[in-house]
Amino acid sequence: MKLENLTFRGGVGVPHYKELTEGLPIEKAKEPAIVYIPLHQHTGAPCEPIVKVGDSVKVGQKIGQSSAFVSAPVHSSVSGVVKSITEMPTPTGQKVKCVVIESDGKDELHESVKPKGSLESLTQKEILEIIKEAGITGMGGAGFPTHVKLSPPPEKKIDTILINGAECEPYLTADHRVMVEYPEKIVFGLKAIMKAVGVNRGIIGIEKNKPDAILAIREAAKSEPNIEVATLKVKYPQGDEKRLINAILGREVPSGGLPMDVGAVVCNVSSTKAIADAILEGKPLYERVVTVTGHGIKEPKNLMVKIGTPFKDLIEQCGGFTGTPGKIIAGGPMMGISQYSIDVPIIKGSNGILVLTEKEAKPEKVNPCIKCGKCLEVCPVKLQPLYLAGYAMKKNFDKAEEYHALDCVECGSCSYICPAKRPLVESIRLAKREIIAKRKSKR
Amino acid sequence: MEGKAVDTSKAYKVALENELLVTSSPHIRSNESVQRIMLDVVIALVPAIIGSVYFFGINALKLILISVASSVFFEALIQKAFKRQITINDFSAVITGILLAFNLPASAPWWLPIMGSAFAIIVVKQLFGGLGSNFMNPALAGRAMLLTSWPAHMSTFTGTRPDVVATATPLAIMKYGMASDGAASATVEAVTSASSSQGAALPELWDMFIGNIPGAIGETSALLLLIGALYLIVRHVIDWKIPVFYIGTTFIMLVILGVDAELLPYHMLGGGLILGAFFMATDYASSPVTPIGRIIFGIGAGILTALIRVKGGYPEGVSYSILLMNVATPLIEKFTQPRVFGGAK
Numbered sequence: 171m172k173l174e175n176l177t178f179r180g181g182v183g184v185p186h187y188k189e190l191t192e193g194l195p196i197e198k199a200k201e202p203a204i205v206y207i208p209l210h211q212h213t214g215a216p217c218e219p220i221v222k223v224g225d226s227v228k229v230g231q232k233i234g235q236s237s238a239f240v241s242a243p244v245h246s247s248v249s250g251v252v253k254s255i256t257e258m259p260t261p262t263g264q265k266v267k268c269v270v271i272e273s274d275g276k277d278e279l280h281e282s283v284k285p286k287g288s289l290e291s292l293t294q295k296e297i298l299e300i301i302k303e304a305g306i307t308g309m310g311g312a313g314f315p316t317h318v319k320l321s322p323p324p325e326k327k328i329d330t331i332l333i334n335g336a337e338c339e340p341y342l343t344a345d346h347r348v349m350v351e352y353p354e355k356i357v358f359g360l361k362a363i364m365k366a367v368g369v370n371r372g373i374i375g376i377e378k379n380k381p382d383a384i385l386a387i388r389e390a391a392k393s394e395p396n397i398e399v400a401t402l403k404v405k406y407p408q409g410d411e412k413r414l415i416n417a418i419l420g421r422e423v424p425s426g427g428l429p430m431d432v433g434a435v436v437c438n439v440s441s442t443k444a445i446a447d448a449i450l451e452g453k454p455l456y457e458r459v460v461t462v463t464g465h466g467i468k469e470p471k472n473l474m475v476k477i478g479t480p481f482k483d484l485i486e487q488c489g490g491f492t493g494t495p496g497k498i499i500a501g502g503p504m505m506g507i508s509q510y511s512i513d514v515p516i517i518k519g520s521n522g523i524l525v526l527t528e529k530e531a532k533p534e535k536v537n538p539c540i541k542c543g544k545c546l547e548v549c550p551v552k553l554q555p556l557y558l559a560g561y562a563m564k565k566n567f568d569k570a571e572e573y574h575a576l577d578c579v580e581c582g583s584c585s586y587i588c589p590a591k592r593p594l595v596e597s598i599r600l601a602k603r604e605i606i607a608k609r610k611s612k613r
Numbered sequence: 614m615e616g617k618a619v620d621t622s623k624a625y626k627v628a629l630e631n632e633l634l635v636t637s638s639p640h641i642r643s644n645e646s647v648q649r650i651m652l653d654v655v656i657a658l659v660p661a662i663i664g665s666v667y668f669f670g671i672n673a674l675k676l677i678l679i680s681v682a683s684s685v686f687f688e689a690l691i692q693k694a695f696k697r698q699i700t701i702n703d704f705s706a707v708i709t710g711i712l713l714a715f716n717l718p719a720s721a722p723w724w725l726p727i728m729g730s731a732f733a734i735i736v737v738k739q740l741f742g743g744l745g746s747n748f749m750n751p752a753l754a755g756r757a758m759l760l761t762s763w764p765a766h767m768s769t770f771t772g773t774r775p776d777v778v779a780t781a782t783p784l785a786i787m788k789y790g791m792a793s794d795g796a797a798s799a800t801v802e803a804v805t806s807a808s809s810s811q812g813a814a815l816p817e818l819w820d821m822f823i824g825n826i827p828g829a830i831g832e833t834s835a836l837l838l839l840i841g842a843l844y845l846i847v848r849h850v851i852d853w854k855i856p857v858f859y860i861g862t863t864f865i866m867l868v869i870l871g872v873d874a875e876l877l878p879y880h881m882l883g884g885g886l887i888l889g890a891f892f893m894a895t896d897y898a899s900s901p902v903t904p905i906g907r908i909i910f911g912i913g914a915g916i917l918t919a920l921i922r923v924k925g926g927y928p929e930g931v932s933y934s935i936l937l938m939n940v941a942t943p944l945i946e947k948f949t950q951p952r953v954f955g956g957a958k
Contacts, residue, residue, distance in 0.1 A: 541898045
């Protein structure tokens with residue numbers, strides 16, 4: 171079967187705005203003077219610091235870890251001295267304990283950063299351990315620790331690894347540039363994942379608006395009989411992992427379930443490249459590609475950024491703002507989180523900084539629902555956002571639960587399409603929090 | 614925080630001096646708007662408006678203008694009285710005005726659309742919460758009220774030619790012109806001969822298609838209405854499901870009820886079926902939002918229309934079918950909720 175032009179049901183066509191940065195090669199960001207490295211950048215248990223104020227650290231040195239399985243260690247991205255360990259706001263909106271390190275500018279590597287050997291010489295267990303120790307997490311969104319994803323319980327039979335190169339969020343081109351510039355690493359990373367999970371089928375899914383990436387990956391994978399490239403129709407939210415599985419494999423992850431329930435494991439392209447770096451160079455995840463973009467930025471760029479670099483450093487490097495910024499968003503415009511400060515640091519999950527102009531950010535007037543039903547058409551989960559949001563706004567959370575609020579993936583397609591500009595996903599999000607809180611308190 | 618105190622960078626100052634907007638995602642919105650959707654419907658009705666003036670003369674234009682003006686006036690008036698925001702710029706009252714006028718005979722007195730729009734806008738639309746909350750199509754409810762209150766004014770139809778003063782619509786000819794045989798055994802010849810003795814005959818099909826026939830001013834031209842309907846479907850304003858299942862079911866039901874094949878085209882083109890199916894049954898607020906619900910709505914309206922026409926007391930039946938399906942809409946939605954992705958099959 172040819173994996174061409176695949177897609178899922180529902181979804182919405184959003185303007186891309188990718189032309190701002192899609193053709194720009196990744197540049198190395200300026201060495202930050204100070205980095206703020208959060209000890210909790212992932213889903214799961216936060217790390218405890220293993221360095222003290224005044225300690226000297228080097229690039230790639232582990233500075234925080236946790237004994238919990240669902241967690242990922244953090245590493246220093248600079249060589250220098252630990253100035254403080256303090257609570258700070260991060261792009262996720264939470265306050266998190268951060269290790270503040272002043273760089274000495276020498277960029278010295280820690281002795282632990284060395285090649286781990288060839289894929290053939292490493293066992294399944296060793297690969298998983300390398301991934302865990304490198305602190306690799308999902309770099310496309312939720313930040314789920316990768317080694318956990320790659321260790322499904324034995325009763326879940328996995329047959330396919332999917333690499334998510336959809337990058338369906340408008341504006342963002344970080345994954346796109348990684349695919350164009352490091353295709354061999356992605357193929358290597360995929361092979362490592364396939365070995366770690368014990369699977370011999372790997373598919374890299376890429377939206378068709380990235381023909382250069384499709385070409386590059388196909389070229390890099392041409393001598394790999396077990397690896398295929400699947401091209402996907404350009405439609406939001408193709409990059410949602412359940413949409414990706416549905417488009418490529420035609421399988422439906424059950425409500426409340428995980429990809430492994432249908433025999434698949436999905437991994438983001440940037441995380442896959444990070445796995446290759448961890449094995450080939452022994453490099454833990456301390457830097458990533460970030461797209462700094464938007465019409466509110468003078469010179470949009472794709473930057474290779476050290477984790478912990480404050481947003482403001484990167485905004486400066488991109489020429490600053492074009493005028494008064496209206497909104498500054500960590501991530502893309504559909505699911506990104508708007509920031510109230512530019513002091514927050516880049517974390518493992520930061521794929522972009524988007525600056526909207528004052529005009530673009532101006533909120534639109536909300537009108538009453540006209541029941542046009544467009545939100546039902548675009549919902550990839552087949553929810554009824556108009557009624558769900560209606561119940562949420564009336565604080566009738568039991569009814570919202572009945573209407574499957576918890577199945578909402580918060581992609582925002584409903585709010586995007588709504589002609590009355592109603593806060594649909596925003597209300598559903600509220601209902602989800604309330605329902606989950608209620609379930610927890612019952613327990 | 615250490616870095617903050619010493620920071621004097623330009624970027625920092627800009628962000629500090631101006632408060633950043635912080636909201637929940639998404640941060641971009643489509644160009645869709647309520648106003649644009651309603652404007653599209655108005656645009657789609659323009660060919661039929663022009664046609665109505667061409668076929669029925671200046672009185673048709675007068676009725677349309679009075680109807681639109683009074684609909685907009687009543688909307689503003691009641692919103693002012695209720696101290697609500699005045700929303701006449703969303704064009705929805707304009708649509709109600711046009712559709713109401715479309716249901717009137719060209720000979721209707723000038724005050725008839727004023728009565729109808731007062732009922733449609735004040736009672737059916739605004740008292741139930743305004744745009745999006747009306748439980749029935751306001752224009753159709755207005756028409757039903759007028760038909761019950763002033764049946765003579767509402768069912769005296771003028772022909773399209775100035776020399777014809779009063780005549781019967783094709784569906785009335787089919788219904789009453791063959792009362793002795795009953796619809797089931799009616800044939801074109803029977804109808805033509807039976808009615809020609811009374812001075813009324815079925816028109817040419819081509820005249821029916823372009824609208825050169827007696828009837829309510831906006832319902833007669835299938836051609837011009839279909840042009841508008843196509844525009845609405847292409848612009849993604851209406852879903853094809855309701856009109857297609859509605860008209861399709863009406864056709865099938867008429868066949869099942871034994872209507873002669875040669876009379877079927879008259880049923881399809883006449884009696885406001887095209888106007889009703891594409892412009893009235895698709896009213897957002899009073900039709901289901903669920904995909905299967907829309908299909909059921911169309912099928913239900915089709916069955917009712919055919920039953921009313923063949924077995925009931927009215928020659929047409931589109932209005933009452935849609936109104937009945939309107940009130941069944943909440944129930945239909947309740948039983949046609951889509952299966953959630955990954956949910957139980």
